[in-house]
Amino acid sequence: MHRGKGMKFVGDSRVPQKKGFIPPKDYSEYPHKTEAFLPNFLLKEWMVGAVFLVGFLVMTIAEEPPLEKEADPTASGYIPLPDWYFLFLYQLLKYPYASGDYKVIGTILIPGLAFGALLLAPWLDRGFDRRPLKRPVATLAMLLAIVGVYYLTWESGVTHNWKQAAQQGKIVEKVNIDKSSAGYKLFKENNCVSCHGGNMQGDGPGPSLVGKNLKPDHVADVAKNGVPPNMPAGVFKGTDKELKQLAEFVSKVSKK
Template identity: 55%
Template sequence: MHRGKGLKFVGDSRVLHPSSRKKKGPKDYSEYPGKTEAFWPDFLLKEWLIGSVFLIGYLILTVSHPSPLERQADPTDTAYIPLPDWYFLFLYQLLKYQFASGPYNVIGAIVMPGIAFMALLLVPFLDTSKERRPFKRPLPTGFMLLAIASIIFLTWESVVNHDWEAAKAQGEIREEVSVEFDENSEGYQLYSTSSCIGCHGNAFEGGIGPTLVGTGRSAEEIYEIGKNGIASMPAGTYQGTDEELQVIAEFISTLEASE
């Protein structure tokens, strides 16, 4: 047999030509006219425009409503009641309940939040359904609604039950007032052992209550306030005798700011 003659070439129709095979990668956006767009610059430009609107909005809010500042932290002020930011108010409220405070503080601070976060991590394993409709996924939907309802309720309870006037007063930035007084005097000794010092400070600088330096009130007026109260100070706050209150009132009436 001569070379090049008598040879037969047989093709197998089961083997597809490379050009006829389907692409495994994503289809080009041009195959969907009117439904897709190029990532650059069309889609990315829209993202930048939306991001710019939100950024400008946040900047306007921060300028028109700046974050409130309080006076310098004083570790010796045991009357100061700290308050977390709004997104932690629900945990703050949880710690007020009997079952999550005091000797059970670990339950409210660690155990209950830990269970909630563990449940969130286990949701993908508890529900493996491919269904996307919420009402056909009762387990994760129920967890989500329960979590949202709990957070909203606890946050609301924290807001309505908090004394915002007292919180504003205790953190108010005040001009520092220095005063010279005799710590061994009877008036100061009675003052320092009374409930007055918790609200007005050990140097009369103020705290939850106003400063007692340079009030411009007479001893009689201060006595009446201590007896009957004023504004946010209720009557009967002072628990000592009338004679002791009179001594304290006379002492406070003499306090003046030093130069």
């Protein structure tokens, strides 16, 4: 059969027609609803980011950072305080059933459940409505998270001993302490380090001994008789000769 003028091609409806690439409509067809990503949208994002960056830089220049003295591993009485965005977790670890023998609950279980709920949010609530009342699961979860984080952060700031924290973190003048001397050995043997710190700068419950101009007689009296109610009597355990040696050492370090 020769191809001629009267030949017709008939398509079989049972064979699906392969759809080609359908380009999306141009953004200009949606007036006031969308815009080009480059440069319109991206430029606006950069401008907003630049404003926040400049504002942050101005705040860091205007406000002096709250620096503290160098960390001392011998300071057993130091009260730590994390940055503000971790205060709620810090407060959580103060409760009986989230710390101590139950620390796994406060460090792993509760944060794990919170982050797990956040990861599963798209499957827990698959509604398309934007009204909060129409999406009770997502709304309730978000409200619980906001209230919990806000309350724990507030409680952490209220219960923290800011006065003691300011004293223990205060930057003081460095002094050269001969830690190999007999006086420092007596200072350490009588457990003075736990209150006054290894550098004698008040890293624990006790005050700093640096720059106080303490007299040897006063140091000996305090070491033997104490200072109620913070320091009990009988802290020093040694002979009178050792007490005099300790007092002279502390007095020498305390000179301005």
